Amino acid sequence: MILDATQSELLQRCDGCEEERVLKLTDLVLGLDHPQGGQGLDPNIVRLPPCPCGAVEFLNRTFDRYPAPRDEAGHALPMHAAAQAALDHRRRVNAVADRLRELGRISTGNAQRVLAESVRPPDLSTLAETFDQPSAGISPAVNAAKEKTQ
Numbered sequence: 057m058i059l060d061a062t063q064s065e066l067l068q069r070c071d072g073c074e075e076e077r078v079l080k081l082t083d084l085v086l087g088l089d090h091p092q093g094g095q096g097l098d099p100n101i102v103r104l105p106p107c108p109c110g111a112v113e114f115l116n117r118t119f120d121r122y123p124a125p126r127d128e129a130g131h132a133l134p135m136h137a138a139a140q141a142a143l144d145h146r147r148r149v150n151a152v153a154d155r156l157r158e159l160g161r162i163s164t165g166n167a168q169r170v171l172a173e174s175v176r177p178p179d180l181s182t183l184a185e186t187f188d189q190p191s192a193g194i195s196p197a198v199n200a201a202k203e204k205t206q
């Protein structure tokens with residue numbers, strides 16, 4: 057699970073051992089390639105490096121819109137906390153994936169496909185404020201995790 061992200065790093069909490077660690081975006085790539093090369097398997101997957109406990113997390117970029125809850129008349133309903141957390145995580149994953157694309161961190165087999173994309177994940181826009189600002193290079197959550205491990 058991604059707890060927070062900046063333009064250069066993300067803070068992951070492992071689902072296996074619950075340890076938190078900071079990963080550099082320059083160590084990641086968007087897209088999953090076949091081990092034998094050739095056309096990429098999936099342009100939406102970011103494979104995180106294995107946790108010391110052995111668990112491997114895969115992030116999945118999404119292009120559909122998260123279904124906002126509405127009543128029968130079509131009015132927006134307050135979102136359940138769990139649904140909000142899922143939406144926030146989805147935005148974070150999409151923001152990380154989009155930043156990898158911007159940085160040119162795309163797997164060899166998926167590079168052509170990803171560079172030809174003309175749409176961005178729709179869930180991204182609401183997060184852009186906190187992710188795209190220059191000052192967002194600093195994340196209190198990421199910094200706290202880095203201090204703990206130093």
Ligand SMILES: [Zn+2]
Pocket residue numbers: 070071072073074075107108109110111
């Ligand atoms: Zn772990």
